[in-house]
Amino acid sequence: MLSRHGAGPGPGGTGGAAPGLREVVLNPGDFCFAGAGTRIRTLLGSCVSIVLWHPSRRVGGMCHYMLPGRSRRRDAEDLRVEDPQVEDLEAEDLDGRYADEAIQLFLREIHRHGTRPGEYQAKILGGGNQFPQATTPASLDVSRDNVDVGLRLLGQHGFVLTGRHFGGTGFRRVAIDLSTGVVQVVHVDRADVGSRS
Secondary structure, three states: OEOOOOOEEOOOOOOOOOOOOEEEEEOOOOEEEEEOOEEEEEEEOOOEEEEEEEOOOOEEEEEEEOEOOOOOOOOHHHOOOOOHHHHOOOHHHOOOOEHHHHHHHHHHHHHHOOOOHHHOEEEEEEOOEOOOOOOOOHHHOHHHHHHHHHHHHHHHOOOEEEEEEEOOEOEEEEEEEOOOOOEEEEEEOHHHHHHHO
16 A cells, blocks of 8 residues: 555656665655565655565555655644544545654554554654754653654564664665565765765
8 A cells, every 4th residue: 555645656667676665765754664575665864754664465465654744733742543533534535744643554454454463563763853953851852752652662562572773863764675574774864974075
């Protein structure tokens, strides 16, 4: 399943993927859930990706969310998993830009495949501080909020967290091959970028 936010094949068809491997590139707010033969990739800054993979079914997906939720809540503790406003949304109304709705997209796909959250390997990636020199009040730290909410939602829904790579500065290139479950992360720290100038 691809979200309505434009996830699609990378430039040039397979975008460097192995022959026969479909490559999907996620932009911020995109969501993809697919099976073996698909590689999903994205580029993260302060945004967060949750990556799921079912080892025996070889299905899984990735989201690329930008904010904890639609409301202006800043505190991860305030984000209720059973938020009726999110639960009542139709699948086509769910928006992958928000962590709580991205989890609902995952849960719908998991149910559609006859599986349960605890059967998946879950990884959370991203949440890098893009402005480390700026003094940001904790109440406005979007990257931290994104990670905190993602961890909380994964735990509350019974996912098994098998990997994490978040925080720090700079950006991350992330990819998963759904045939093997291998997740690749390339982290470029802002300090490394600045020293090359």
